[in-house]
Amino acid sequence: DTGVSQDPRHKITKRGQNVTFRCDPISEHNRLYWYRQTLGQGPEFLTYFQNEAQLEKSRLLSDRFSAERPKGSFSTLEIQRTEQGDSAMYLCASSDSPWSQETQYFGPGTRLLVL
Amino acid sequence: AQTVTQSQPEMSVQEAETVTLSCTYDTSESDYYLFWYKQPPSRQMILVIRQEAYKQQNATENRFSVNFQKAAKSFSLKISDSQLGDAAMYFCAYREGTGANSKLTFGKGITLSVRP
Numbered sequence: 252d253t254g255v256s257q258d259p260r261h262k263i264t265k266r267g268q269n270v271t272f273r274c275d276p277i278s279e280h281n282r283l284y285w286y287r288q289t290l291g292q293g294p295e296f297l298t299y300f301q302n303e304a305q306l307e308k309s310r311l312l313s314d315r316f317s318a319e320r321p322k323g324s325f326s327t328l329e330i331q332r333t334e335q336g337d338s339a340m341y342l343c344a345s346s347d348s349p350w351s352q353e354t355q356y357f358g359p360g361t362r363l364l365v366l
Numbered sequence: 367a368q369t370v371t372q373s374q375p376e377m378s379v380q381e382a383e384t385v386t387l388s389c390t391y392d393t394s395e396s397d398y399y400l401f402w403y404k405q406p407p408s409r410q411m412i413l414v415i416r417q418e419a420y421k422q423q424n425a426t427e428n429r430f431s432v433n434f435q436k437a438a439k440s441f442s443l444k445i446s447d448s449q450l451g452d453a454a455m456y457f458c459a460y461r462e463g464t465g466a467n468s469k470l471t472f473g474k475g476i477t478l479s480v481r482p
Contacts, residue, residue, distance in 0.1 A: 291475075293474050296470065357411040
């Protein structure tokens with residue numbers, strides 16, 4: 252098992268374009284999280300899946316953002332009509348422990364730059 | 367809403383010495399979990415140590431230990447015998463202990479440098 256992977260690692264796009272990121276969690280992990288980290292800040296929660304069900308979304312997740320986890324395995328995060336304020340590191344994490352012992356394992360992140 | 371505060375943006379420690387990183391949090395919950403995560407430059411975030419709020423005993427993991435003061439809502443990380451590989455950003459994080467809310471709330475982080 253190679254851990255949580257994310258693709259791409261870096262993305263540069265022009266304002267107004269759509270981008271999609273992929274996260275592959277650790278095998279058999281049923282929980283998957285997306286966070287956003289801007290420069291000099293800690294990660295901020297965006298959304299959370301239990302298997303294929305999206306159970307919680309942050310107010311940070313505007314209607315331009317959509318996340319899916321169609322088969323309860325990998326997840327995608329799409330940003331439509333990107334804005335310069337979307338520039339950030341997008342982190343994915345997964346876990347499978349019993350909830351009381353849960354540890355979230357993070358991927359390397361996708362760094363997005365919107366020009 | 368829960369908040370996590372790390373007021374020291376940067377700290378430096380001499381190799382082999384001990385350093386303490388501070389964290390305070392605010393919550394009205396009595397059941398919760400606290401974490402310290404390490405994020406090395408250009409590398410992914412890894413869990414350093416966790417503390418359950420219902421446990422009075424401070425957690426320890428090898429050279430890493432915490433000082434958990436529940437009444438003061440303080441959760442500091444002590445790194446003993448600092449090594450060059452300890453240089454990284456360290457984030458304090460909080461998670462509720464009940465319900466389905468599994469999200470982590472992070473502080474702004476502290477950059478730790480280790481002097482050889």
